[in-house]
Amino acid sequence: xxGLLILLFFLLLGTLLQGAFSLPLPGSILGMLLLLISxxxxxKIPEHLASISQTLxxxxxxxxxxxxxxxxxxxxxxxxxxxxxxGILAVSLIPGALxxxxxxxxxxxxx
Amino acid sequence: MITELLQLPLFWATLTIGAFIxxxxxxxxxxxxxxxxxxxxxxxxxxxxxxxxxxxxxxxxQGGDYLHQMLGPVVVMLAVPMYQFLHSMRKQIVRIVLxxxxxxxxxxxxxxxxxxxxxxxxxxxxxxxTKSITTPVAVAVSEQVGGIPALASVFVMITGLLGALMIPxxxxxxxxxxxxxxxxxxxxxxxxxxTGRAMxxxxxxxxxxAMAMTLTGTLHAVVLPLIL
Numbered sequence: 413x414x415g416l417l418i419l420l421f422f423l424l425l426g427t428l429l430q431g432a433f434s435l436p437l438p439g440s441i442l443g444m445l446l447l448l449i450s451x452x453x454x455x456k457i458p459e460h461l462a463s464i465s466q467t468l469x470x471x472x473x474x475x476x477x478x479x480x481x482x483x484x485x486x487x488x489x490x491x492x493x494x495x496x497x498x499g500i501l502a503v504s505l506i507p508g509a510l511x512x513x514x515x516x517x518x519x520x521x522x523x
Numbered sequence: 524m525i526t527e528l529l530q531l532p533l534f535w536a537t538l539t540i541g542a543f544i545x546x547x548x549x550x551x552x553x554x555x556x557x558x559x560x561x562x563x564x565x566x567x568x569x570x571x572x573x574x575x576x577x578x579x580x581x582x583x584x585q586g587g588d589y590l591h592q593m594l595g596p597v598v599v600m601l602a603v604p605m606y607q608f609l610h611s612m613r614k615q616i617v618r619i620v621l622x623x624x625x626x627x628x629x630x631x632x633x634x635x636x637x638x639x640x641x642x643x644x645x646x647x648x649x650x651x652x653t654k655s656i657t658t659p660v661a662v663a664v665s666e667q668v669g670g671i672p673a674l675a676s677v678f679v680m681i682t683g684l685l686g687a688l689m690i691p692x693x694x695x696x697x698x699x700x701x702x703x704x705x706x707x708x709x710x711x712x713x714x715x716x717x718t719g720r721a722m723x724x725x726x727x728x729x730x731x732x733a734m735a736m737t738l739t740g741t742l743h744a745v746v747l748p749l750i751l
Binding site for chain 1: 539540542543546560561562565566569570573574580583584587588590591593594595596597598599600601602603604605606607609618619621622623625626627628629630631633634637638641642644647651654655658659660662663664666667671672673674676677678680681682685686689690693694697699700701703704705707708711712713715731735741744745748749
């Protein structure tokens with residue numbers, strides 16, 4: 413549980429900073445960046461943080477379901493523009509995927 | 524009795540968890556197919572119940588909020604895989620950052636440009652910018668920049684499914700399907716669903732996809748609120 417406390421601490425810190433300085437980034441993202449910086453400074457991942465990550469990561473999709481159910485409030489919009497939106501999402505993938513893979517292609521093998 | 528049940532926040536929280544667990548079972552039965560992620564099944568089931576019972580979304584969300592509140596700590600948690608990737612791929616980091624930022628930048632710019640030109644609704648265009656970010660981050664960002672979080676989640680999911688479907692054959696035809704390039708493109712353009720597809724393709728594809736997904740999410744979360 414100490415891992416969860418670390419996550420909550422950084423979330424609180426990020427949220428406070430966001431409010432105090434009216435920063436454009438969401439508090440959770442600020443918290444994430446602060447935790448990342450502290451991990452880089454520390455040079456390794458504390459054991460209780462690794463263990464809470466393993467516990468929470470598989471549950472991540474569950475936490476996204478409620479906000480996604482909000483799609484029921486967007487029915488009119490989806491009925492009007494649904495197919496067009498689908499087309500835009502499909503077409504826009506092509507140049508991005510090609511460019512990304514093309515830049516990476518010359519990379520050396522191995523991790 | 525039923526009417527009272529439908530008013531209880533706890534009922535909706537329980538239903539959401541049940542729907543997710545059912546989604547996990549379906550996913551396993553499908554042989555872990557990237558095209559039937561547990562979240563998709565979960566959403567379809569919950570939406571069906573909400574619609575059939577005629578429950579207002581605000582009533583549902585009183586219960587859904589129990590789970591929704593966990594998104595904050597989970598987003599903070601993404602620092603852990605991010606750190607691991609920075610550590611294990613530091614030799615290639617310049618190339619990876621370049622590929623991920625330009626690749627994701629182009630796909631988002633094209634999508635937002637087309638949405639602005641073809642639909643012209645400001646909230647849709649803004650939301651379109653978050654389409655390549657992994658969902659928990661996309662939701663946080665779209666709340667921040669004045670998009671529609673529920674729509675962001677749907678765009679992200681559809682993008683993920685389309686990307687998982689389109690990207691492997693697209694890169695095969697163009698002969699850009701080296702394991703690292705394919706993994707990176709999947710993670711950059713199709714985030715978690717793409718990473719699920721990458722896991723089916725191989726270990727290198729999977730590692731690079733997870734890296735690209737995390738990096739794209741972080742980059743976009745920092746950049747989008749500044750430019751929108």
